[in-house]
Amino acid sequence: MALDLDFDLSLPPFTVSAALSVGAETVALVGPSGAGKTTVLRAIAGLARPSRGHIKLDGWPWFDAEADVSLAPEERSVGLVFQDYALFPHLSVRKNVAFGAGSDRARVDEMLERLQISRLAREKPGTLSGGERQRVALARALARRPRVLLLDEPLSALDAHTRAEIKIQLRELLADLALPAIFISHDFRDAVALADRAAVMVSGAIRQVGPVEDLARRPTDAFVAALTGNNVLRAIATPDGVGSTLTLQDGRRVRVPTRASGPVGLVIAPGDVRVLADGAPAESSPNALRGAVTGLTRLGSRVEARVGPVDVECRSEDPASARLVTGGEAWVELPEEAITVVPVDNAGAAAETESKSP
Amino acid sequence: MNLPVAPAARRAGFTALLALAAGILLVFLVLPLVALFTQAPLGELPHLLSEPVLQEILAVTLRTNLIANAFIILLGTPTAYLLATRHFPGRALLITLVELPLVLPPAVAGIGLLAAFSAGGLLGTPLQEAGIGIPFTQWAVVMAITFVASPFYVRQAIASFEAVDPRLPDAARTLGAGPARTFLRVSLPLAAGGLVAGWVLAFARGVGEFGATIMFAGNIPGVTQTLTLGIYEELDSNFDLSLAIGVLLVILSAAVLLAYKMISSWRSISTSTSPFRPSRSLPR
Numbered sequence: 001m002a003l004d005l006d007f008d009l010s011l012p013p014f015t016v017s018a019a020l021s022v023g024a025e026t027v028a029l030v031g032p033s034g035a036g037k038t039t040v041l042r043a044i045a046g047l048a049r050p051s052r053g054h055i056k057l058d059g060w061p062w063f064d065a066e067a068d069v070s071l072a073p074e075e076r077s078v079g080l081v082f083q084d085y086a087l088f089p090h091l092s093v094r095k096n097v098a099f100g101a102g103s104d105r106a107r108v109d110e111m112l113e114r115l116q117i118s119r120l121a122r123e124k125p126g127t128l129s130g131g132e133r134q135r136v137a138l139a140r141a142l143a144r145r146p147r148v149l150l151l152d153e154p155l156s157a158l159d160a161h162t163r164a165e166i167k168i169q170l171r172e173l174l175a176d177l178a179l180p181a182i183f184i185s186h187d188f189r190d191a192v193a194l195a196d197r198a199a200v201m202v203s204g205a206i207r208q209v210g211p212v213e214d215l216a217r218r219p220t221d222a223f224v225a226a227l228t229g230n231n232v233l234r235a236i237a238t239p240d241g242v243g244s245t246l247t248l249q250d251g252r253r254v255r256v257p258t259r260a261s262g263p264v265g266l267v268i269a270p271g272d273v274r275v276l277a278d279g280a281p282a283e284s285s286p287n288a289l290r291g292a293v294t295g296l297t298r299l300g301s302r303v304e305a306r307v308g309p310v311d312v313e314c315r316s317e318d319p320a321s322a323r324l325v326t327g328g329e330a331w332v333e334l335p336e337e338a339i340t341v342v343p344v345d346n347a348g349a350a351a352e353t354e355s356k357s358p
Numbered sequence: 359m360n361l362p363v364a365p366a367a368r369r370a371g372f373t374a375l376l377a378l379a380a381g382i383l384l385v386f387l388v389l390p391l392v393a394l395f396t397q398a399p400l401g402e403l404p405h406l407l408s409e410p411v412l413q414e415i416l417a418v419t420l421r422t423n424l425i426a427n428a429f430i431i432l433l434g435t436p437t438a439y440l441l442a443t444r445h446f447p448g449r450a451l452l453i454t455l456v457e458l459p460l461v462l463p464p465a466v467a468g469i470g471l472l473a474a475f476s477a478g479g480l481l482g483t484p485l486q487e488a489g490i491g492i493p494f495t496q497w498a499v500v501m502a503i504t505f506v507a508s509p510f511y512v513r514q515a516i517a518s519f520e521a522v523d524p525r526l527p528d529a530a531r532t533l534g535a536g537p538a539r540t541f542l543r544v545s546l547p548l549a550a551g552g553l554v555a556g557w558v559l560a561f562a563r564g565v566g567e568f569g570a571t572i573m574f575a576g577n578i579p580g581v582t583q584t585l586t587l588g589i590y591e592e593l594d595s596n597f598d599l600s601l602a603i604g605v606l607l608v609i610l611s612a613a614v615l616l617a618y619k620m621i622s623s624w625r626s627i628s629t630s631t632s633p634f635r636p637s638r639s640l641p642r
Contacts, residue, residue, distance in 0.1 A: 042528075047528050047531065047532070072536070073528070073531035074532075074535055078532055079532070086526055086528070086529040088530075088548075090547050090548060099535070099543070100533035140529075140533065141533075
């Protein structure tokens with residue numbers, strides 16, 4: 001099973017362009033609000049009409065601009081869960097679920113059972129909690145046995161406790177269904193929790209698609225790097241031998257094995273930043289920075305802090321973590337093999353990104 | 359230099375001024391109603407209301423209004439749904455045309471209907487050839503009522519359909535319902551409260567119709583004479599009967615207004631989206 005998208009849809013002030021192939025897997029569409037994510041789902045469901053391109057399921061066109069094919073929403077086999085669920089307020093939970101199931105009573109019972117909402121069957125949506133509404137919306141969308149599942153911000157309307165609970169159940173459900181599924185989130189951590197792959201969307205355009213882990217480890221631009229939780233430091237690169245020297249905004253210099261020139265972004269994951277236990281760098285580590293320690297949090301065995309311009313994450317077992325004291329100063333090292341150099345937005349082809357750090 | 363007036367006194371003076379204006383207006387509005395009830399021979403009301411003349415008037419009023427209301431609802435509902443959910447060039451103009459009878463003087467409505475449907479009118483000749491004469495028949499009353507009362511329904515119906523969260527019909531479509539099923543199962547039930555409120559207003563306007571009816575349908579007892587025309591007719595010959603009909607219409611109108619308000623408040627309660635309840639934990 002595969003859902004193939006390649007379309008443009010005008011959504012002033014920009015055009016939403018989506019090119020994506022989704023097999024029997026869960027893909028997260030991540031980006032800031034207003035990036036056009038919901039429009040992509042609406043186009044797949046047939047609620048918005050692209051101006052160019054195609055949407056195909058297993059080769060069957062649902063939409064094809066050239067062949068002038070555009071199936072009505074009811075003719076596409078799509079389960080769409082709306083952001084705040086769009087349950088029918090005048091119908092009971094059971095009738096909401098039955099709306100998509102036609103006369104198949106057994107299917108309705110099965111879905112109520114599966115999403116653990118049988119006891120709510122007679123209630124109206126207005127009396128339900130956020131988590132319950134989401135279960136009803138899922139049951140309603142799945143009752144029709146859709147061949148594609150679309151979820152718009154499935155976790156955003158939930159409180160933290162419900163969110164954690166739903167996350168686990170949703171992951172199991174998605175694995176069971178083995179359908180092409182796309183879900184939208186503005187939070188990359190949701191993608192990590194639920195998706196196999198993620199696509200990052202900004203201003204209507206997909207910036208990068210790939211396995212969730214790759215996006216965090218090998219971002220191709222500063223936006224993706226920041227979205228996936230990395231440190232992004234602006235710097236000016238000067239080629240130097242086999243690598244380059246990056247001059248940070250405060251004048252400090254960092255060596256990288258990547259050749260680049262001009263304005264770039266230095267990307268490093270907080271977990272890759274090393275806190276120096278000795279308190280001062282050895283002669284052989286040129287990428288050491290000294291900075292004030294702020295925002296120190298210790299949660300279980302995890303220690304997080306900001307040292308100068310970088311976020312640092314380490315384990316409390318690490319003796320170096322003792323160096324992190326609020327109000328004090330500490331030395332950290334940015335190991336050059338952990339650094340990725342990316343172009344910064346609107347800065348043209350600033351970096352020669354052909355050689356990425358391993 | 360004037361002595362400053364104490365702010366508290368100034369505020370009290372302003373409130374008194376508002377109260378005075380409100381008092382004068384209220385007395386003016388209520389006085390005719392009080393007069394109607396004091397002047398009408400309330401004791402003879404049951405007797406007056408059972409007079410054959412009035413029975414006939416009631417029958418005509420009821421029949422013409424029922425038919426007109428059926429037309430208004432059957433044609434007005436799809437019209438309102440179309441105008442509320444489709445956006446096309448000229449839509450604003452269409453809405454204005456549908457609403458125009460609201461502000462048109464009833465006499466203009468009457469002369470317009472005559473110009474369209476009377477012998478020699480715009481459609482008069484073909485209608486005459488087909489053997490259909492409309493003016494001064496009960497159908498003319500129905501048409502006059504439909505013309506003046508339909509905007510009250512259609513306007514409210516457009517607003518009610520527009521108030522339905524557009525994601526709900528969208529959801530229905532993705533769940534396999536075609537446009538017609540979506541309309542019947544989602545949009546119509548969700549707009550129903552507003553439609554009934556609009557219908558109540560249209561009904562009240564229809565029962566009160568006078569100007570267009572007397573011009574287009576005349577005042578023929580037993581055929582086109584409705585309650586309002588009856589008041590006018592009996593003014594000279596049987597003033598008590600006029601007053602009795604007046605009392606009847608005041609009661610009817612008050613009931614209609616009350617019903618409208620009750621429906622409106624019930625609607626605002628039932629359609630408001632309640633905030634999420636705190637989560638209940640799942641049964642294990």
